[in-house]
Amino acid sequence: MTRISLKESLFLGFCAVFILLSRAAxxxxxxxxxxxxxxxxxxxLIARGCVPRFFAATITGLFAGTAAMALGMGKGGPLLLIxxxxxxxVVDIGAMALPFxxxxxxxxxxxxxxxxxxKFIDTYVMDRLVSMNPDxxxxxxxxxxxxxxxxxxxxxxxxxxxxxxxxSYGVI
Amino acid sequence: xxxxxxxxxxAVTCPITRSSIFTTNYNTGDAVASTACKRREVDSVVxxxxxxxxxxDTTQFAIRNINLDIETGQCHCVSGPTGSGKxxxxxxxxGLLPPGKEEGRISGVSATEDGGTDIGIVLQNPExxxxxxxIGAEIAFxxxxxxVDPAAMPARVGEALEAVGLDRPFENETAHLSMGQKYRLIxxxxxxxxxxxxxxxxxxxxxxxxxxxxxxxxxxxxxxxxMSFLLFEHNPEFLTxxxxxxxxxxxxxxxxxxxxxxxxxDPLRSGSPGSGRxxxxxxxxxxxxxxxxxxxxxxxxxxxxxxxxxxxxxxTVYGANGTGKTTLLRCLAGFVQxxxxxVMVFGKKPVPRNLxxxxxxxFQNPQQQLFENTVYDxxxxxxxxxxxxxxxxxxxxxxxxxxxxxxxxxxxxxxKLSYGQKHLVALASVLAxxxxxxxxxxxxxxxDQSRCEMIxxxxxxxxxxxxLTIIWACHHPQMFSGWAxxxxxxxxxxxxxxxx
Numbered sequence: 001m002t003r004i005s006l007k008e009s010l011f012l013g014f015c016a017v018f019i020l021l022s023r024a025a026x027x028x029x030x031x032x033x034x035x036x037x038x039x040x041x042x043x044x045l046i047a048r049g050c051v052p053r054f055f056a057a058t059i060t061g062l063f064a065g066t067a068a069m070a071l072g073m074g075k076g077g078p079l080l081l082i083x084x085x086x087x088x089x090v091v092d093i094g095a096m097a098l099p100f101x102x103x104x105x106x107x108x109x110x111x112x113x114x115x116x117x118x119k120f121i122d123t124y125v126m127d128r129l130v131s132m133n134p135d136x137x138x139x140x141x142x143x144x145x146x147x148x149x150x151x152x153x154x155x156x157x158x159x160x161x162x163x164x165x166x167x168s169y170g171v172i
Numbered sequence: 173x174x175x176x177x178x179x180x181x182x183a184v185t186c187p188i189t190r191s192s193i194f195t196t197n198y199n200t201g202d203a204v205a206s207t208a209c210k211r212r213e214v215d216s217v218v219x220x221x222x223x224x225x226x227x228x229d230t231t232q233f234a235i236r237n238i239n240l241d242i243e244t245g246q247c248h249c250v251s252g253p254t255g256s257g258k259x260x261x262x263x264x265x266x267g268l269l270p271p272g273k274e275e276g277r278i279s280g281v282s283a284t285e286d287g288g289t290d291i292g293i294v295l296q297n298p299e300x301x302x303x304x305x306x307i308g309a310e311i312a313f314x315x316x317x318x319x320v321d322p323a324a325m326p327a328r329v330g331e332a333l334e335a336v337g338l339d340r341p342f343e344n345e346t347a348h349l350s351m352g353q354k355y356r357l358i359x360x361x362x363x364x365x366x367x368x369x370x371x372x373x374x375x376x377x378x379x380x381x382x383x384x385x386x387x388x389x390x391x392x393x394x395x396x397x398x399m400s401f402l403l404f405e406h407n408p409e410f411l412t413x414x415x416x417x418x419x420x421x422x423x424x425x426x427x428x429x430x431x432x433x434x435x436x437x438d439p440l441r442s443g444s445p446g447s448g449r450x451x452x453x454x455x456x457x458x459x460x461x462x463x464x465x466x467x468x469x470x471x472x473x474x475x476x477x478x479x480x481x482x483x484x485x486x487x488t489v490y491g492a493n494g495t496g497k498t499t500l501l502r503c504l505a506g507f508v509q510x511x512x513x514x515v516m517v518f519g520k521k522p523v524p525r526n527l528x529x530x531x532x533x534x535f536q537n538p539q540q541q542l543f544e545n546t547v548y549d550x551x552x553x554x555x556x557x558x559x560x561x562x563x564x565x566x567x568x569x570x571x572x573x574x575x576x577x578x579x580x581x582x583x584x585x586x587x588k589l590s591y592g593q594k595h596l597v598a599l600a601s602v603l604a605x606x607x608x609x610x611x612x613x614x615x616x617x618x619x620d621q622s623r624c625e626m627i628x629x630x631x632x633x634x635x636x637x638x639x640l641t642i643i644w645a646c647h648h649p650q651m652f653s654g655w656a657x658x659x660x661x662x663x664x665x666x667x668x669x670x671x672x
Contacts, residue, residue: 168545168585 015047016063034148041155061088090115116152120145223276252421254592258404292362298354308342332360352493377617463513491662497645532607538594554605592618
């Protein structure tokens with residue numbers, strides 16, 4: 001495999017920055033849990049769709065997670081990294097298993113839903129660490145993951161037209 | 173910089189020894205002193221051996237089995253149909269192609285002793301090469317990269333501007349230049365770096381006859397000094413004096429030995445659709461009275477313009493680069509506000525929203541009006557906007573694609589086509605809306621002779637059958653002399669008219 005180019009590295013860095021910026025900008029008190037998953041899934045999928053490397057989304061998630069941790073965004077401390085890296089890994093695995101997913105709305109939605117559902121794992125792990133009741137943990141994790149999946153799917157559905165446009169302009 | 177006698181002397185660095193020893197008269201094109209430059213030998217600047225290239229995501233080679241040897245001081249000219257791969261060949265020599273399937277090799281250009289650039293390329297669309305916001309900064313950019321002493325830069329920048337006929341202050345903004353002036357600017361920014369080989373993509377497509385005459389002298393002088401040139405040009409008749417070798421790149425991408433053939437299209441020849449004309453009919457489409465439009469600095473681009481165009485008339489507006497042809501067309505389309513005077517289009521002041529569907533505009537840089545993902549979608553876009561049904565839209569798009577002979581490009585991205593092909597796509601998109609008035613800003617740029625004839629015939633037919641009114645801006649007056657009902661010349665901020 002060839003080394004990652006400067007253009008690709010910059011692109012992944014920009015995607016990570018946009019994830020963080022959108023998280024900061026979208027901290028709206030809507031009372032709807034998981035709405036940041038919209039932009040997170042969108043930029044993770046765009047990163048993988050534009051940089052055809054197995055680890056592209058994971059790197060983006062790692063960048064974003066590390067920066068979020070350093071900037072003190074969220075309540076998880078070092079565990080914040082999991083919130084970014086887990087869905088990113090699912091995106092990478094999805095893109096590897098489904099090479100033409102970025103042309104398909106359905107496949108993008110499916111992968112986005114799967115990646116967003118990792119919110120369940122994040123919440124479950126965090127709640128376990130604070131020794132919550134197992135029944136409540138499951139209910140809480142489900143309540144957190146369900147809207148995240150919906151927002152993630154919405155973010156995923158925006159990816160194919162953007163990828164098509166970038167390809168037609170010769171950007172990727 | 174130019175003495176009163178008109179003799180312009182400039183030191184030109186010898187591309188071989190890289191020492192400033194030539195004193196060249198750009199006005200006469202003669203090397204007036206060549207004392208110290210000893211050519212080591214007549215060596216190859218670029219040697220291309222069995223080179224083929226296919227763009228990424230395609231298996232078909234864009235250029236095939238290219239063999240080309242450009243020697244020091246030679247000028248080669250490659251012509252060929254629109255989209256045959258001329259620009260691809262230029263980009264391959266410059267090493268700017270994206271990684272794709274490659275065979276054969278390109279060699280011969282070595283690093284220069286003073287860190288000068290080896291190969292310069294001036295692309296067909298100069299806007300994509302402009303980096304700086306002012307003229308001086310744009311030309312000095314290359315010198316900065318070559319670590320030239322800042323104190324020496326103003327003189328060299330001024331000389332380069334003078335050589336290409338762009339006599340403007342350094343602080344003028346690049347954004348306010350016309351396309352032809354931008355082409356000259358990019359040409360100057362390459363000349364100032366003394367490349368060993370300069371590749372010019374369609375110079376006649378963007379430069380007016382006066383500019384080409386200046387270019388001819390500059391090339392002649394630099395050839396004498398040992399610089400080599402590779403021209404990609406559909407109409408090399410303006411540059412025959414300096415061309416040493418002709419090549420023809422065919423539609424399959426094969427480069428063959430060529431020859432110069434003067435081909436002049438006669439739009440009035442018997443049987444040509446251009447021979448018939450509708451002429452003026454009842455109804456005034458455009459009425460311009462005492463029109464003045466000022467530039468960003470407040471000085472008038474043109475003033476007191478008078479123009480009347482009746483329905484069904486063909487009008488051509490000629491003029492040198494930067495005389496205001498594009499501004500006039502933009503003013504008629506409602507994109508530019510008049511500083512003084514009246515402009516009426518279809519009896520009303522031009523407002524883009526109100527002219528939608530009635531006026532079609534083809535910009536000089538077609539990239540500015542292409543935005544869809546495929547050529548088909550691009551042509552279908554105006555029809556979608558007007559709420560055409562899917563079946564009617566499909567047949568109309570197919571008709572437009574076949575009329576403009578770009579049916580085979582329907583599924584291609586319009587952004588990756590050649591400059592000429594983009595013009596055809598933009599024209600098809602504009603015509604799809606069935607406009608009553610068509611404003612064309614140099615639509616022949618980047619098109620070969622047969623495509624130019626095709627466009628002229630197509631427009632003539634639409635003029636006769638549908639009463640289409642056409643206003644056409646162009647910088648080569650002789651290109652279709654006799655085709656128009658009215659011909660105008662824009663010069664020094666004024667318009668001069670005569671009926672053909």
